[in-house]
Amino acid sequence: MSLLELKNVTLKFGGLTAVNDVSFAVEKGEVFALVGPNGAGKSTIFNMISRFYTPYSGDILFEGKSILNKATHEIAGLGIARTFQNIELFEQASVLQNMLVGRYTHRRSNFLTEMLFTPFVRREEFAHREAVERAIDFLDLQPYREKMIAGLPYGVRKVVEMGRALAIEPKLLLLDEPASGLSVEETQDVAFWIEDIKKIMGITVLMVEHDMNLVSAVSDRVLALADGKTLAVGSPSEVQNDPAVIEAYLGSDDHEEAA
């Protein structure tokens, strides 16, 4: 059984078909990348998996069960964590606080016990902090632990967002352009982290990325999309050499002759 499976998923915004009959399956323990030109529907697929959008037709299965009957906030509880293309952190809170929000799905206390701050809440809080510290250690975020997000540089925010997703301790991690806007060294760090997330933490990764160096370095399988349609699936080199993919990125000779 695949961890995540999309079956003939179609999404339309009015007359525009953003995702057209896309099917793919992400196996447990692999790094799966979605590539494609802008507007191909990659982020739209992410937003459907995290239930911000509901597909027009088709089904999305996670661990064999459809997630289309789940509300947006129930997705994290299933074990699907995500980051956002344009970073959606909680600006007026510290890095630590942001990452602790990631522990929300593991919350077992309720608002009454929390307002009284019973010993149980305190013990839970210790456990949450321990989990967050593991993510901080993993991503080398120690210098920024107490800093407010509002004052952090872009690259650090990107990493904090990844840390917050890891604090959920998910089974599936959705990374929406983890390397966009990062320098070459920072992108290399991201590549190492994705490898470790897969190998050490055993988390399956589904990512959208434009940087083909990063994609070919870390991903096991790649799916190329254009105009909402699947072009090719396979290993990074297979997809890169696929004629349909090359055409989508560079245009075809026929087209030029016609013009």
Added chain:
Amino acid sequence: MRIVFKTSYDADIRLFKHGAQAFWYAVLLALAIAAPFLLGSFLTGEATNVLIWAICGMGLMLLVGQSGQASLGHAAFMAIGAYSCVLLQTLAGLPFLLAFPLAGVITGIVGAIFALPVTRLHGIYLAIATIAVSIMMEDIIVLSEPITGGVNGLFAPDIEIFGLNFNRYSNPSGLYWLVLAIAVLVALVYRNMQRSPLGRSFAAVRDSEISAQAMGINVARTKALAFGLSCAITGLGGALMGYFATIFNHETFNIVISINLLLMIVIGGLGTIHGAFLGAIVIGFLPQAIAFSRDAIGEWTGIGSIVVPGLESGIFALILIGFILLEPMGMYGRWVKIRTYFELFPFARRDMFRRQKTYLKTERIR
């Protein structure tokens, strides 16, 4: 500046950052307890008033500062607290010790039910919806005269706990201590909320609803909870204000009170417990100061007592505009800046508190 070397998770969780901080808060509490002996009975009454405002302010602060929802209708919830508390005593015959917390619970439930449809609105639209509640509440009170006494108002019985009487006039110090104890308890609950997952879920909803949802937070439920808790605290404050006023009617909790509350937490400093108390001091003492200086100026110029309609509202408005323009972080924010300047002297820089603007925002989904 004191650098706290953290060796356990508890260092982050406990109420006070370090011993010295705990010491200064203990001194403050001791001074507050001793206040009735130092002040006369008039000033003790004024201090009680300030503390009641601070309780109401903490209620609204929880909503505005923590969960980022606006409300211009919190006087309505003060009214619900006051009326339900007094009516539980007079009609249902409950003792104050039961009626008071029950009044908070009732106000909280009403607030949460009200929030479920209304918090779908954002910003200015939410503010308008809450103004409507405040205006409607005045009419509801007048219309349901058989219970509420309508325009004639309601007479609050004396607060009695275990045979002890806390009448405002016969036992001003007692009432002051009672209100102080409630204020400290509310502040403690507020602090617990801030350091637990509950407070973080409020902050998450405030800063980004999209990623709050992606983190597993039910946004509608969290907003309703924030509204409910906020209204419960404000209801408790409203109940105390009812007892403090002895006799109250629909005008005691009119829209101006709502606006004063909001003004109070903005000039105090949004998102901090200190802000509620500092703002309450301003709101509590400013009318007296205005009246006093009006008389003084009248005497000095020889014109006699000058009466300018709307003078108080005008001055409040000017102060609010001044704060929003010059110090959006409020009085507490200014105090933190001054303290930092001296702690780091001479290394404090002007732009240490400047906030970095962000231009990137994920397009709103839905």
